[in-house]
Amino acid sequence: MQAAGFRGANVTIPHKEAACALADELDPSAQRAGAVNTLVFEEDGRIRGLSTDGGGFVASMDASGISLSASGRALLLGAGGAARSVAAALQDRGLHVSVTNRTQARADSLAAVLPGLDVVPWETWEADLGGFDLLVNTTSLGMEGGPDPMFRPSLKAASHKLVVADIVYVPRLTPLLAEAERHGLKTLGGLGMLLHQARLGFREWFGQDPVVDAQTEATVMASF
Numbered sequence: 091m092q093a094a095g096f097r098g099a100n101v102t103i104p105h106k107e108a109a110c111a112l113a114d115e116l117d118p119s120a121q122r123a124g125a126v127n128t129l130v131f132e133e134d135g136r137i138r139g140l141s142t143d144g145g146g147f148v149a150s151m152d153a154s155g156i157s158l159s160a161s162g163r164a165l166l167l168g169a170g171g172a173a174r175s176v177a178a179a180l181q182d183r184g185l186h187v188s189v190t191n192r193t194q195a196r197a198d199s200l201a202a203v204l205p206g207l208d209v210v211p212w213e214t215w216e217a218d219l220g221g222f223d224l225l226v227n228t229t230s231l232g233m234e235g236g237p238d239p240m241f242r243p244s245l246k247a248a249s250h251k252l253v254v255a256d257i258v259y260v261p262r263l264t265p266l267l268a269e270a271e272r273h274g275l276k277t278l279g280g281l282g283m284l285l286h287q288a289r290l291g292f293r294e295w296f297g298q299d300p301v302v303d304a305q306t307e308a309t310v311m312a313s314f
Contacts, residue, residue: 091131097295098130100288103230106141106171113139122178124203125171128291140294143172144179146287147226147257153286153302154278156253158223160184165210165222168229169196172257176228177204185224190215219248227256232264240265245273253277259284260314281307 091099101109109126110116119141120126126139151157158164162185166173169191177187181204188208191197197209210218219225225248231241236258242265245254254270259280267277285302293299300306 092135092137096131098128098291100291101127101129103170103172106143107174110139113137115139117141119144119175119178122204123171123174125174127171127175127287128294130294140291141171141175141178142287142290143175143257143283144177144182145290146283146285147176147255148179148183149286149289150282151255151278153282156276156278158183158185158253162186162223163188163221164224164226165190165215165219167191167215167225167227167231169193169200170228173228174200174204176226176257177207180224181206188222216244217247219245219252222249223251223253225252225254227258227264227266230258232256232266233258234260242266242269245269245275248273248275250274256280257283262311281310285310 106125106127113126114136116139120139123141125141128140128142130138132138164180164185164187166177166189169189180187188210189197189200190210190212192212201207201209230236231238253276255278256264256266257280258264262279270277285306289300289302
């Protein structure tokens with residue numbers, strides 16, 4: 091790709107952790123998360139790895155007017171590359187972050203590299219929702235064509251203040267978000283994170299910061 095003149099590449103699931111090995115240099119966000127979603131091909135031939143998922147997620151929160159107190163608590167579903175980046179970004183905002191994953195060992199592995207992160211058993215997280223301010227699905231559960239497109243967990247135990255976010259963007263209204271809306275909870279879809287993480291990558295590749303607005307979202311959605 092470098093020989094063909096490409097400036098870089100965007101990496102998606104399930105390759106974000108493996109992509110770290112492709113980089114000659116990792117920026118601090120990628121080092122901390124142990125995952126890369128953006129590769130930058132430098133003029134001297136080196137490959138630089140970044141993680142813009144976390145920055146993209148919090149930028150999407152900001153653009154949507156979602157503000158959580160520094161003492162807030164977040165629960166992440168999943169322990170892959172996106173979860174690592176989002177967890178680190180939320181910790182940087184001062185939130186206390188917990189993670190749950192169907193495979194306990196992966197959740198434990200994430201907790202080992204991000205100090206202060208707690209692990210909640212997959213079997214009990216739905217019952218524990220009352221203690222959280224933010225729920226983020228960082229898995230492909232609920233994704234059209236994914237392993238479980240009808241993923242619709244129970245939110246009965248959730249507090250009225252819970253914000254439910256899903257990084258899945260196809261469909262735009264996932265079963266999880268639909269369930270959250272049914273309970274009158276505030277929601278955040280995955281399209282904003284997709285666009286803002288891409289904006290950060292674009293800035294690295296071309297030195298320009300493209301605008302992300304409603305027209306951008308409509309144009310992207312029309313392509314699906």
